[in-house]
């Protein structure tokens with residue numbers, strides 16, 4: 103990803119082992135040496151960076167080294183799905199100290215869910231937080247559209263009671279710290295983009311119970327007004343046969359999401375509990391499941407063709423529980439490569455995520471660090 107030169111970027115360059123001096127920071131960030139020095143002094147002043155090796159050692163002077171302070175702080179991050187949540191503590195370099203996956207039902211409403219998250223963070227800190235290291239901020243990823251200015255969820259599907267609830271305010275009241283609330287696909291996009299060096303513009307699709315997409319443009323998350331990348335309610339058919347969870351007819355989500363595939367299978371008398379069960383059925387060669395997944399991939403791919411021609415990404419990365427079904431990826435590839443302009447697809451990579459199950463938590467850490475430092 104492109105380096106923008108914010109304090110968080112400088113801190114991450116040091117934390118990631120890419121730089122350990124002001125000169126290296128200036129070279130990698132493109133900032134003037136004077137700007138780098140100013141920001142480094144601020145980071146040292148606030149206890150986030152320390153400078154080591156400034157004294158001369160035996161036989162000669164050792165160059166000074168910038169390091170992230172081991173006691174600089176912790177970030178508490180959560181990624182909520184419809185039925186489960188991943189929660190973790192990260193250090194300020196974005197490295198997880200601990201990650202847990204727990205059952206969690208967002209249909210219980212915002213207050214019960216957020217109070218549970220707060221209590222879970224408190225328990226993680228008590229069990230795994232190093233003594234004397236302060237918590238610096240809180241981040242929560244939610245499977246719905248988030249207004250970045252207010253930290254509220256706006257008109258989400260399948261999240262009863264959450265519309266316009268002040269999520270950031272509620273968590274902030276418990277912790278009295280900076281709180282970042284973000285759409286889950288955006289967090290996945292930021293976390294995953296770190297694993298695609300050289301790719302400046304990346305679309306990261308999350309294919310699970312729902313369908314989401316986060317967009318990185320020139321190395322930066324493109325939020326737009328908050329709903330950028332939300333492809334789930336694009337109309338993909340005109341025969342008005344299926345009503346979507348949003349109330350409209352024939353949305354992509356109504357045909358191609360894990361929830362949609364599960365309800366079709368249920369109509370055929372095949373019971374599945376979660377999207378990963380569909381992946382298992384595909385792996386077992388059950389033709390009904392394979393056909394459904396291929397059709398879902400084709401529909402997703404057809405929506406992506408418009409976006410690929412429009413934005414010309416370097417990579418389309420597919421995550422979420424359905425991404426483990428190979429026919430989904432093949433069908434997306436087939437639709438995009440067949441229908442897009444050759445110049446747009448010549449070097450376009452379409453692949454599954456590289457960052458593993460913690461990608462959204464890593465993305466939350468990246469964005470939260472910027473929020474904490476700003």
Ligand SMILES: [Zn+2]
Nearest residue numbers: 335346348353
């Ligand atoms: Zn819809």
